[in-house]
Amino acid sequence: MKYIDEYQDNKLAKGLAYKIAQRSTKTIRLMEFCGGHTHAILRYGIRQLVPRTVEMRSGPGCPVCVTATADLDKAIALAHLPDVIITTFGDMIRVPGSYSSLQQSKAEGADIRIVYSTIDAVEIAKTNPRKSVIFIGIGFETTAPTIAASILKAQQEKIENFFILSLNKVTPPVMRALLDSGEVKLDGIVCPGHVSVIIGSHPYEFIPRDYGVACVISGFEPLDILLCIDKLVEQIEKGEPKVEIAYPRGVKPEGNRKARQLMDDVFEIGQANWRGIGIVPQSGLNIKGKYERFDADKAFSVSPKPPREPKGCRCGDVIRGAATPLECKLFKKVCTPERPVGPCMVSSEGACAAYYQYGIPENSQSF
Amino acid sequence: MCLAIPVRIVSIDGNEAETEIAGVSRRVSIAFTPEAKVGDYVLLHTGYAIGVIDEAEAEETLKLLEEIASLSEVH
Numbered sequence: 001m002k003y004i005d006e007y008q009d010n011k012l013a014k015g016l017a018y019k020i021a022q023r024s025t026k027t028i029r030l031m032e033f034c035g036g037h038t039h040a041i042l043r044y045g046i047r048q049l050v051p052r053t054v055e056m057r058s059g060p061g062c063p064v065c066v067t068a069t070a071d072l073d074k075a076i077a078l079a080h081l082p083d084v085i086i087t088t089f090g091d092m093i094r095v096p097g098s099y100s101s102l103q104q105s106k107a108e109g110a111d112i113r114i115v116y117s118t119i120d121a122v123e124i125a126k127t128n129p130r131k132s133v134i135f136i137g138i139g140f141e142t143t144a145p146t147i148a149a150s151i152l153k154a155q156q157e158k159i160e161n162f163f164i165l166s167l168n169k170v171t172p173p174v175m176r177a178l179l180d181s182g183e184v185k186l187d188g189i190v191c192p193g194h195v196s197v198i199i200g201s202h203p204y205e206f207i208p209r210d211y212g213v214a215c216v217i218s219g220f221e222p223l224d225i226l227l228c229i230d231k232l233v234e235q236i237e238k239g240e241p242k243v244e245i246a247y248p249r250g251v252k253p254e255g256n257r258k259a260r261q262l263m264d265d266v267f268e269i270g271q272a273n274w275r276g277i278g279i280v281p282q283s284g285l286n287i288k289g290k291y292e293r294f295d296a297d298k299a300f301s302v303s304p305k306p307p308r309e310p311k312g313c314r315c316g317d318v319i320r321g322a323a324t325p326l327e328c329k330l331f332k333k334v335c336t337p338e339r340p341v342g343p344c345m346v347s348s349e350g351a352c353a354a355y356y357q358y359g360i361p362e363n364s365q366s367f
Numbered sequence: 368m369c370l371a372i373p374v375r376i377v378s379i380d381g382n383e384a385e386t387e388i389a390g391v392s393r394r395v396s397i398a399f400t401p402e403a404k405v406g407d408y409v410l411l412h413t414g415y416a417i418g419v420i421d422e423a424e425a426e427e428t429l430k431l432l433e434e435i436a437s438l439s440e441v442h
Binding site: 193 | 371373375388398400414415420421424429432435440
């Protein structure tokens with residue numbers, strides 16, 4: 001497939017790996033923010049291709065994983081209201097909440113439907129006018145414009161039974177929160193590719209400026225990631241951290257203005273609750289007052305019991321990059337994709353799911 | 368969640384486009400990429416084209432990668 005196959009070439013990958021090895025003298029730690037990158041890194045054996053001097057850590061870039069248990073409990077409580085249809089992206093349904101999951105609620109008779117797109121959720125509202133259709137709005141800046149578009153569509157078409165539970169989050173503020181905590185020392189960040197298609201490269205500029213940490217935006221094919229690591233190593237070796245784009249076929253410095261306009265029209269910035277991190281100021285997207293009739297938080301009242309975190313689960317530590325899945329006692333023993341304890345084992349972007357699926361090779365550089 | 372794949376635009380009808388990847392067709396919204404033209408590749412994310420792939424930049428990146436590979440062969 002065009003723009004995929006040519007970025008998976010083995011010979012070119014070896015060339016890049018050689019160049020990185022030539023350049024790298026300092027021992028450094030990089031974080032790949034995005035769970036999509038974690039999966040690609042493990043799937044294509046990138047950790048074995050980079051020199052021992054380069055350690056890679058997974059970050060919080062998995063929207064399902066960072067959804068706080070309290071927010072998931074709220075979604076589950078909404079599912080049990082009469083005449084409600086819950087629409088959601090697939091991964092959410094299997095994540096265990098404090099006392100139940102959306103999947104369990106579905107088995108108990110709640111009407112919960114997996115959709116591919118917010119377009120499908122709006123269609124379900126149109127064809128079920130007597131029901132309230134609530135979409136569980138998770139995702140970062142990549143997805144938030146599509147959720148904004150669904151609200152605008154519902155307004156234009158006067159669909160009054162469509163609602164969004166907005167749990168959407170934005171990424172640069174959580175990077176700041178991680179760097180401020182100082183828990184995991186980082187030299188560079190593999191910045192998210194498809195978030196950056198929307199926001200561009202400018203929102204990361206505070207990272208090299210205020211924290212001296214290198215930032216390179218990467219695509220998702222193995223050559224994209226190796227090129228990104230090469231640029232990060234180069235910046236760190238030279239002691240000149242800055243923001244670079246190693247995915248220029250997809251990302252422009254200015255991002256996608258049209259998508260951001262729609263986002264800005266519908267959402268305002270507020271705080272958000274991140275699993276494993278807590279409340280992060282300025283990191284959430286709330287529905288603006290002028291669209292409040294679509295806001296599930298305003299339209300429905302539920303009071304779930306106080307949240308309970310799954311015992312022994314280290315998802316929170318994995319999300320912050322403070323632990324690897326291998327450091328969790330439940331990993332592979334109690335917690336498996338068939339019987340997940342935490343969201344990092346459920347989501348197709350979760351670090352635990354990636355470690356489980358692709359394994360950690362014996363000669364891995366990072367352990 | 369942030370998965371986006373490159374698909375080729377086959378035809379455009381207002382805010383929507385018919386796209387194709389590996390022989391599979393799909394109708395997508397191009398509300399965020401009004402500049403997209405027939406023949407362009409767009410990044411498809413949950414039913415929406417979120418960006419148009421820059422062909423010149425794609426070729427430039429491949430050229431750079433080939434140069435790096437040829438240099439490393441010398442050693």
